[in-house]
Structures are given as structure tokens and as C-alpha cells.
Amino acid sequence: MSNYLQSLPSIAPEIAMTVLLCAVLVVDLLLKGRDSRKVGYLTLGGLGVVAWLLLGQWGELGSAGAAKRVFGMIDIDRFSTFFKLFTVGSLAAVVLFVLLDRRERRHGIGEYYLLLLGAGLGIFFMVSTSNLLLLMLGLELLSLASYSLAGFHKGDKRSAEAAMKYVVFGGLSAGVMLYGISLLYGITGTIDLTEMASGPHSLAAQFSSGPVPVAVAIVLVLAGFAYKVSVVPFHFWTPDVYEGAPTPVTSFLAVASKAAGFAALLRFVGKLFLVDGADGAVQQYGARIGALLAILSALTMTLGNLAALRQSSMKRMLAYSSIAHAGYVLMGMATMESSGWNAAMFYLAAYYLMNLGAFGFVLYFESVTGSDDIASLKGLGAKALWVTVPMVVFLVSLTGLPPTVGFTGKYMLFVAGVDNGLLWLSLVMALNSVVSLFYYFRIVKALFLAEPAERSMPGQSALAGSIFVLAVLTVLFGLYIAPLQAWCDASVESLRLGAG
Amino acid sequence: MAETLFYALALAAVGFAVGVISARSPMLSVLSLLGAFVCLALVYLLAGFQFLAGAQVLVYAGAIMVLFLFVVMLLNLADLSKVAEHPTRVLGVHRVALAGGSAALLGVLALLASRRIPDTAADTAMLARGFDELEPIAVALFSRYLLPFEAASLLLLATMVAVLVLAKRARAPQGPREQAQAVDAHGDARGDASDAARELEGAGLR
Amino acid sequence: MNVPHAHLLALAAVLFGLGCLGFLLRRNAIIVLASIELMLNAANLAFLTGSRMHSSAAQPSLEGPIFALFVILIAAAEAAVGLALVIALYRLKRTAELDSSSELRG
Numbered sequence: 001m002s003n004y005l006q007s008l009p010s011i012a013p014e015i016a017m018t019v020l021l022c023a024v025l026v027v028d029l030l031l032k033g034r035d036s037r038k039v040g041y042l043t044l045g046g047l048g049v050v051a052w053l054l055l056g057q058w059g060e061l062g063s064a065g066a067a068k069r070v071f072g073m074i075d076i077d078r079f080s081t082f083f084k085l086f087t088v089g090s091l092a093a094v095v096l097f098v099l100l101d102r103r104e105r106r107h108g109i110g111e112y113y114l115l116l117l118g119a120g121l122g123i124f125f126m127v128s129t130s131n132l133l134l135l136m137l138g139l140e141l142l143s144l145a146s147y148s149l150a151g152f153h154k155g156d157k158r159s160a161e162a163a164m165k166y167v168v169f170g171g172l173s174a175g176v177m178l179y180g181i182s183l184l185y186g187i188t189g190t191i192d193l194t195e196m197a198s199g200p201h202s203l204a205a206q207f208s209s210g211p212v213p214v215a216v217a218i219v220l221v222l223a224g225f226a227y228k229v230s231v232v233p234f235h236f237w238t239p240d241v242y243e244g245a246p247t248p249v250t251s252f253l254a255v256a257s258k259a260a261g262f263a264a265l266l267r268f269v270g271k272l273f274l275v276d277g278a279d280g281a282v283q284q285y286g287a288r289i290g291a292l293l294a295i296l297s298a299l300t301m302t303l304g305n306l307a308a309l310r311q312s313s314m315k316r317m318l319a320y321s322s323i324a325h326a327g328y329v330l331m332g333m334a335t336m337e338s339s340g341w342n343a344a345m346f347y348l349a350a351y352y353l354m355n356l357g358a359f360g361f362v363l364y365f366e367s368v369t370g371s372d373d374i375a376s377l378k379g380l381g382a383k384a385l386w387v388t389v390p391m392v393v394f395l396v397s398l399t400g401l402p403p404t405v406g407f408t409g410k411y412m413l414f415v416a417g418v419d420n421g422l423l424w425l426s427l428v429m430a431l432n433s434v435v436s437l438f439y440y441f442r443i444v445k446a447l448f449l450a451e452p453a454e455r456s457m458p459g460q461s462a463l464a465g466s467i468f469v470l471a472v473l474t475v476l477f478g479l480y481i482a483p484l485q486a487w488c489d490a491s492v493e494s495l496r497l498g499a500g
Numbered sequence: 501m502a503e504t505l506f507y508a509l510a511l512a513a514v515g516f517a518v519g520v521i522s523a524r525s526p527m528l529s530v531l532s533l534l535g536a537f538v539c540l541a542l543v544y545l546l547a548g549f550q551f552l553a554g555a556q557v558l559v560y561a562g563a564i565m566v567l568f569l570f571v572v573m574l575l576n577l578a579d580l581s582k583v584a585e586h587p588t589r590v591l592g593v594h595r596v597a598l599a600g601g602s603a604a605l606l607g608v609l610a611l612l613a614s615r616r617i618p619d620t621a622a623d624t625a626m627l628a629r630g631f632d633e634l635e636p637i638a639v640a641l642f643s644r645y646l647l648p649f650e651a652a653s654l655l656l657l658a659t660m661v662a663v664l665v666l667a668k669r670a671r672a673p674q675g676p677r678e679q680a681q682a683v684d685a686h687g688d689a690r691g692d693a694s695d696a697a698r699e700l701e702g703a704g705l706r
Numbered sequence: 707m708n709v710p711h712a713h714l715l716a717l718a719a720v721l722f723g724l725g726c727l728g729f730l731l732r733r734n735a736i737i738v739l740a741s742i743e744l745m746l747n748a749a750n751l752a753f754l755t756g757s758r759m760h761s762s763a764a765q766p767s768l769e770g771p772i773f774a775l776f777v778i779l780i781a782a783a784e785a786a787v788g789l790a791l792v793i794a795l796y797r798l799k800r801t802a803e804l805d806s807s808s809e810l811r812g
Contacts, residue, residue: 004646018654025661071647111665118658125651133773137651140780141658147787148662154794163666164795167788168738172729174784175745178777179722182749186715186756191769201760502707510717517721517744521728526736533740536721540747546707547714549754552771556750559778564743564785571789572736575796601730605723626761631754632771640768652779659783667790669797 007070013053013084014124020046021117028110036109040099043113044092051088057081067494073131073192075267077494080128082345082487083263086352087123090256091116093356093466097248100463102367104246112152116252119145123256127263130193130271132181135264139177139228143170146257150245162244169227169237177224183217193271197282203272207281218272218289225268228261231330232300235323239307242319247366250315251359254322259348262329266341270495274336286336293334298428301327305435314362314372317439318355321398324436325351331429332413335420338492343416345488347409353477354397354406357470361391364463374446381447386464388447390471395440397474400433404478506546513539530568537561551632714755722748735795739788746781750774 008015023046028039058081061067067077098104098112118141125138147170151163185191188201196203206214227234242250273286304324311317329351332344362372364387369376381388397406410433417426477484516539519532537560544553641649721744728741757770 021654021657025657072644073647111661114661115658115665118654118661121654122658131648133645133648133769133776134651136780137648137655137776140783141651141655144655144662144783144787145658147791148665151666151791151794154666155798157798160791160795160798164735164791167784167791168729168735168742171739171742171784171788172726172745174780175722175725175742175749178746178749178780179718179752182718182752182756182773185769185773186752186759189756189760189767189769191773503709506707506709506713510713513717514720514724517724520740520744521724521732521737523737526734526740529734529737529740533743536744537747540751543714543717543751544754547709547754547758548707549757549771552750552754552774555775555778559782560743560747564782567782567785567789568736568740571792575793601726605726626758626763626766631757631761631766632768633766636766636768637771637775640772645772648776652776655779655783659786663786663790666787666794 004071010057010068010070010076011074013050013057014121016046016050016053017117017121017124020050021114021121024110024114024117028114031110033108033110036105036107036112037099039110039113040095043095043117044099046117047088047092047095051085051092054081054085054088058085061494062490069130073134074125074128075130076128077491078487079263079267079491079494082491083127083259084124086259086349087120087127087256090252090259090352090356091120093360093470094248094252094256096466097251097360097363097463100460100466101246101248101363102460104248109152112149115145115149115152119149119252119257123260126260127267130267132184132191132193135268136174136178136181139224139264140174142257142260143174146170146249146253149249149252150241152246152249156244158244159246160244162241165237165244166241173224173227173234176220176227180217180220180222180224183213184221187214187217193268197272197275203285204279204282207285211285214285221268222265222292225261225265226296229258229265229326229329230323231296231326232303232323235300235304235326238323239311239316239319242322243313243315243372247315247359247363247372250319251356251363254318254359255352255355258322258326259352262326262344262348266333266344267495269333269336270341275496290334290336293330293336294422294425297327297330297334298425299327300324300330301429301432305432305439308439309435311439312374314365314374314377314443317374317443318358318362321436321439322355324432325355325398327432328410328413328429331422331425332416334425335416335422337416337420340413340416340420341492341495342485342488343409343412345492346412346485349484349488350397350405350409350474350477353470353474354394354404357390357394357467357474358398360463360467360470361387361394364460364467367460374443377443377446378450379447379453381444382452384464387467390467391447392444393471393474395443397478399437399440402478403475405474405484406478408478408481502546506543509539509542509546513543526572527569530565530572533568534561534565537565548626548631550630551634551637711755711759714758715752718748718751718755720748721745721751735788735792739785739792742788743781743785746777746784750777753777 020043024039024043027042028036031038057076058078061076061078061081067075069075094116095113122138122141122145125134126142129135129138147163147167150166151160153159181191184196187206188196188199188203190196190199190201203214223234230238242254245253269289273282273289275282301324304320304327308317308320308324311320329344329347332340332347334340365377365380366372393404397404400406400410410429414426414429417423417429513536516532516536520529520536523529523532537556541553541556541561544556725741725744725748728744729738732738732741753770753774757767760767
């Protein structure tokens with residue numbers, strides 16, 4: 001028990017989040033639901049403390065051998081800290097969006113912040129554990145909070161329906177994933193990924209005796225992850241849920257929730273198939289998983305981009321575009337090499353920035369025009385240059401053109417693909433980027449190339465300011481690649497992947 | 501003896517499961533689910549898991565089923581059995597996906613059944629005292645699995661809030677987004693039964 | 707009881723398959739949620755079977771029962787949220803069919 005007490009400081013960020021969650025609950029009750037903005041400010045402040053703790057942890061982890069496992073199941077390493085930091089960042093952005101959403105109620109929405117924090121805690125558990133039980137609990141914590149957030153405007157049919165769809169498909173994926181985990185447990189006798197890779201009944205030993213049950217179990221678990229990160233063929237819930245959910249929630253689902261799914265997926269695949277000193281059977285199996293991921297990646301980016309072409313609603317378009325981006329990240333994973341994984345991490349970081357910004361823009365214009373239709377943007381480009389110019393930056397970055405972080409990410413993915421024998425996939429990605437140019441450009445066209453509209457733009461300086469900051473970061477990290485790349489390298493390195 | 505009982509219970513569980521997915525009314529479906537849960541609890545008992553059998557009965561058959569039944573009774577979903585069903589038009593998942601999914605599932609079934617398991621007999625000493633003695637489980641829950649235990653408490657807290665957010669009646673509309681819907685929601689709530697039935701039929705025919 | 711583990715796993719697989727089928731075939735939200743419960747139960751049975759397979763008197767494999775316990779909790783939470791949404795949707799539309807009058811098509 002004493003070693004548990006000693007390892008408490010290692011999970012200080014989680015503890016701080018829990019305390020913050022309880023504080024939000026109590027403060028909201030004390031305020032009797034009046035003036036929920038105070039709760040929002042409290043949440044922001046608390047997230048600042050959590051970020052401070054995480055930054056301290058990141059610094060501590062710099063020295064070699066500092067990475068450790070506490071409570072027998074939480075891995076304190078730079079990989080998890082990297083994702084936790086980005087989660088806190090995106091949570092803060094989402095809380096800001098809620099605070100600045102002119103169409104949101106000012107009172108009685110304290111639960112909004114509590115559920116966001118709950119989802120964030122779920123992500124914290126998900127990204128840092130190699131124990132499937134805790135992984136599942138984190139995933140469910142994230143999912144259950146997200147269901148409720150998606151249906152937060154329950155008086156709105158679209159919101160309620162989106163939540164219902166999300167719950168039903170989420171339940172299915174949880175069932176499928178749990179069944180897969182139960183089979184993995186039956187095969188290996190453990191629920192810890194490290195033991196699964198090296199224990200007495202390790203997966204490696206089982207490959208030779210019976211590869212088929214192992215394959216079924218792995219595919220079922222991967223299906224659960226594929227749902228979370230909306231990879232074809234488990235993507236069909238995405239556009240409906242993204243469109244129906246309140247826009248700040250959509251940005252949370254598209255950014256934090258999806259990246260958390262990727263983090264857990266990276267750790268799952270990494271711990272099982274890319275371990276140090278893996279023998280031939282494991283490597284062979286890893287190569288097959290890589291091939292599977294490559295095919296899924298090609299399908300996902302192609303279907304996502306083609307479907308996005310036909311959308312008239314910005315939120316739906318961004319939903320399909322986020323499906324396509326999941327395909328790009330998956331491509332980095334599919335190389336099953338640390339260079340590709342670095343690229344995938346880098347792209348995820350880029351994805352955080354540009355998608356948060358794009359959804360911030362949607363929020364801004366929704367409150368002005370009352371809809372997220374691309375047509376309603378017509379001629380508004382020159383009216384609010386502080387927001388529309390950043391949006392152009394985000395769109396350029398989403399397409400993957402210089403000088404933005406999206407370009408650097410795509411370039412790294414392309415090179416990683418070419419280097420690791422996935423030339424065809426790199427070409428598919430390049431073609432897809434060209435396709436995506438068409439629909440991203442439609443927004444630019446509506447904004448700037450139409451007759452200027454009569455409509456006046458009410459100032460929302462705070463929201464515009466946060467969008468502007470995100471755009472600056474998008475360009476900054478596109479020009480100065482080194483720091484972000486170093487962070488990604490350090491994170492992937494801390495997973496201790498084998499030479500492969 | 502126990503073996504025969506197991507196969508009988510397994511058969512009953514499958515029968516109830518078929519009932520769950522083929523029942524015309526939600527009420528029958530939920531009652532079949534209850535049957536399946538009880539059969540499974542007995543299977544757990546036979547297999548040497550007394551504690552889990554108890555938990556299954558208490559939580560599943562007790563709490564979750566009550567929740568299901570409560571909602572079914574509250575909403576008077578029996579009316580829905582009158583609405584014609586379109587079995588293949590589900591949730592935008594089309595026939596192809598359906599056939600593919602079923603085929604894949606049957607494949608999984610065949611695989612599992614054919615999987616050779618080296619040691620079919622469970623440890624007899626373990627069988628006698630059960631696989632889930634309370635004491636080791638309790639010790640494990642509060643030592644090795646302390647963190648998941650705490651995570652579970654957070655999960656329940658978040659769920660509680662989530663359910664309250666979703667299920668409590670919307671207050672007076674304040675946001676413009678809600679105002680549009682408010683007429684719908686509140687006007688409907690006082691509609692008489694025949695109105696509701698008509699709406700249901702309309703929904704089913706669409 | 708001395709039943710081969712393969713038979714327990716087969717029962718789990720059949721229940722899982724039926725749950726999946728129910729999910730795909732039915733439109734009523736309550737029945738769909740019930741199908742998901744069936745799938746979670748199948749996972750539980752597989753967990754317990756796994757525990758049987760890996761337990762010995764010297765070293766019981768407790769992960770199975772413990773995971774099953776948490777799965778029950780997860781199932782309860784999912785059911786609660788799902789049913790709360792059924793109520794919310796029913797208030798709006800007076801129907802529990804998932805597919806009827808979907809505003810989110812296309």
C-alpha cells in the first residue's frame with residue numbers, strides 16, 4: 001500500500017482533474033444553476049493548473065529512466081503526457097467556445113463543464129494505461145459523457161437524435177470491443193498489454209498454435225477503436241452526430257475524442273506488435289496488421305473526401321473531412337515504423353490546431369447567420385477579416401499546403417510512406433489532398449468570391465481572438481517544425497517501440 | 501447431472517435471446533432478456549462463479565431490468581407493436597452490411613466452436629471452491645485494481661449527471677435553438693392518446 | 707460442472723451473434739438496447755470462461771470475474787443513458803423507432 005501512496009504524485013494531474021470535477025459539481029449546486037459562466041471560468045482556471053502539473057511532469061520525464069508504471073497499470077511516459085497536454089488544451093478551447101457561444105444559455109448549464117471534465121478524465125485514463133480494464137473504463141467514461149454532451153440541447157430534435165445514434169452505435173462498439181477483449185483474455189490469461197506480449201501464454205506463443213482466434217480477437221478490438229476514431233467501415237455515425245451536436249461539443253468530439261482513440265490505438269498496437277526484441281512470428285503478425293491498417297487508411301481517406309464533396313453544411317463537411325484525416329493518421333500508423341508513428345503523432349497535433357480553429361469559425365458564423373450552411377457565408381469574407389483570414393489559414397492547412405502545420409504533417413506522412421514501402425498509399429494520399437482542395441475551396445469561394453453581403457457582423461472579439469491565436473499557431477508550427485517534431489519524437493520514443 | 505443442466509440452461513438462454521430480438525413488442529423483448537439473464541446467472545453458478553451469479557441477478561436482473569421495464573411502462577411502447585416493421589431498413593445500414601455482418605458472425609461462431617482448447621477440464625480443486633471467492637476478489641479490487649475501482653466511481657458520477665441532463669424536462673426555452681422546438685415538445689406533451697397513436701402510425705409509414 | 711470450455715465459448719458466441727443480429731435487424735430503440743445488453747452478457751460469459759481456463763489452485767485468475775463485474779457496471783451505465791435518451795426523444799416525437807422521421811438523413 002505504501003508504494004501506492006508514493007506513486008500518488010505521479011497521477012497528480014488526474015487527481016487535480018477529479019478535484020476540479022467535484023468542485024465544478026459543488027459550485028454549480030451552490031450557485032443553484034444561476035450564472036453558469038462562473039463555473040466555466042472555474043473550469044478554465046482548473047484546467048490551467050492541470051496543464052501546469054502536466055508540463056512539470058513532461059520536464060521531469062526528460063531524464064532517462066524517469067518513465068515508470070504506477071498502480072501496476074498507468075504508464076507515466078511522454079507519450080501519455082503529450083496527449084494529456086493536448087487534451088487539456090482542447091478542453092480549454094471547448095470551454096471557451098461554450099462560454100463565447102452567444103446562442104448558448106447563460107444559466108443552468110453547469111453540467112456542460114462537468115461532463116466535459118468527465119470526458120477529459122476518461123481520455124487521461126485511456127491514453128496512459130496498458131491495462132485493458134482501465135482502458136475500457138476510460139473509454140466508457142469518455143463515451144458516456146460524450147453521449148450526453150451530444151444531446152445537450154435535448155429540446156432540439158437534431159441534437160437528441162444525434163445523441164441517440166451515438167449511444168446506440170457506441171453501445172455496439174463497446175460490446176464488440178469487450179467481446180474481443182474477453183477473447184484476448186481467454187487466449188492469453190491476462191488483461192495487461194505488456195504481459196500479453198511477453199507473458200507465459202503470450203500472443204506470440206499463440207500465433208503459432210492457433211492464429212485464427214487471435215486474429216478474430218484482435219480484429220474485434222480494432223473495430224472498437226475504429227468506431228472511436230471513425231475509420232471506414234465504422235464511420236457512418238460521424239456526420240449525423242457531428243451535425244446534430246452543439247458546435248463546441250462537435251469540436252470536442254472531432255478533436256479530443258478522436259485523438260484519444262488514436263492514442264489508445266497506438267499504444268495497443270505498439271505494445272502488442274512493436275515490442276523490443278519481438279520474435280519473427282510477432283513481426284510477421286505486426287506486418288499483417290500494418291497491411292490491414294494501410295487498406296483501411298486508403299478506404300477511409302478516399303470515402304471521407306468523396307463524401308465531403310457533396311455536403312452543403314459546414315459541420316457535415318468537416319465531419320467527412322475529419323474522417324479523411326483519420327485515414328491520413330492511420331497511414332502513418334500503417335508503416336509500423338517509428339518514423340511513420342512520429343509522422344502520425346505530428347499530424348494528430350496539427351489536426352488538433354486546425355480543426356479546433358475550423359470549428360471555432362463554424363461557431364462564430366453560426367451565431368451570426370443562424371445556420372452552418374456554406375451558402376449562408378456568401379459575401380461575408382470582407383466583413384470580418386479577423387476571422388475569415390484565419391479560416392483560410394485553417395483550410396490551407398487542412399488541405400495540406402505550405403506554409404502551415406498541415407503541410408509539414410502531410411509531408412512527413414508522405415515521406416514515411418515512401419520510405420516504408422507504402423508508395424501506393426502515399427500517392428493515394430496526395431490524390432486525396434487534391435480532391436479535398438475542391439471542397440475546402442468552396443468555403444473560401446463563398447466567403448470572398450461572392451457579392452458582398454449587406455449583413456453587418458456583430459463583434460465577438462473574444463471568440464475571434466481565440467480563433468486568431470489558433471491560426472497563428474497553425475502557421476508558426478508550420479514554419480518552425482523543430483519543437484513540435486522533437487515533442488513527437490520524444491513521445492513515440494517513450495513507447496519503447498522495437499527497431500521493427 | 502450438472503452437465504445436462506448446463507446444456508438445458510444454454511438452450512434456454514439461446515431461446516430467450518432469440519425472443520429478445522424477435523419479440524414484436526418491447527415488453528416481451530425485455531421480459532425475454534430477463535429470462536436470458538437468469539439463465540446465464542444459473543450458468544455462472546454451475547461454472548463455479550457464485551459471486552458473479554449473485555451480481556448478475558442483483559444488478560442485471562434487478563436494477564437494469566427494472567430500468568428497462570420502467571421505461572417501457574412509462575412510454576406505453578406496447579402501442580408500437582402495431583407499427584409495421586421494416587427489418588432491413590435499419591439505421592441506414594443496408595442489406596449488404598446486414599448480410600456481410602451476419603456472415604462474418606457465423607464465421608466467428610464456427611471458428612470459436614472449432615478452436616481446439618488444450619485443457620478442457622477445469623482444475624477440480626478450483627471447481628469445488630469456486631473461481632470467484634469473495635475474499636481474493638475484494639483484496640484485488642482494493643489493491644491491484646484500486647485505480648479501475650476509482651475510475652468506475654467517476655464513471656457512475658458522470659453517468660448520473662449525464663442521465664439527469666438528458667432525462668429532466670427542458671426548462672422554459674431560452675436559447676433561440678430551443679424556441680423553435682418548444683412548441684413541439686410542450687404542445688405534444690398534452691396531446692390526447694388518439695393524437696399520439698396517429699403520430700406513431702405516421703412515423704412508421706414514412 | 708465439467709463442460710468443455712469450447713462449449714461455454716460457443717454459447718457466448720451464439721449470444722453475441724444474436725445480439726448483433728438484433729441490433730442490425732430491429733428499429734425499436736428499447737429492443738436495440740436490449741440486444742446490446744445481450745452482447746455485453748456474451749462478453750461476460752467469455753470472461754468467466756477465460757478465468758476458468760487460466761485458474762489453478764495456486765494461482766486463480768481473478769481478472770476474469772473482476773472484468774465481468776466492471777462490464778456489468780458499464781452495461782448499467784450504458785442502459786441508463788440510452789433509456790434516458792429514449793425518454794427525451796419520446797417527449798419530442800412520441801416514438802421509440804430509431805429510424806422514423808430522421809432529420810439527420812443524407
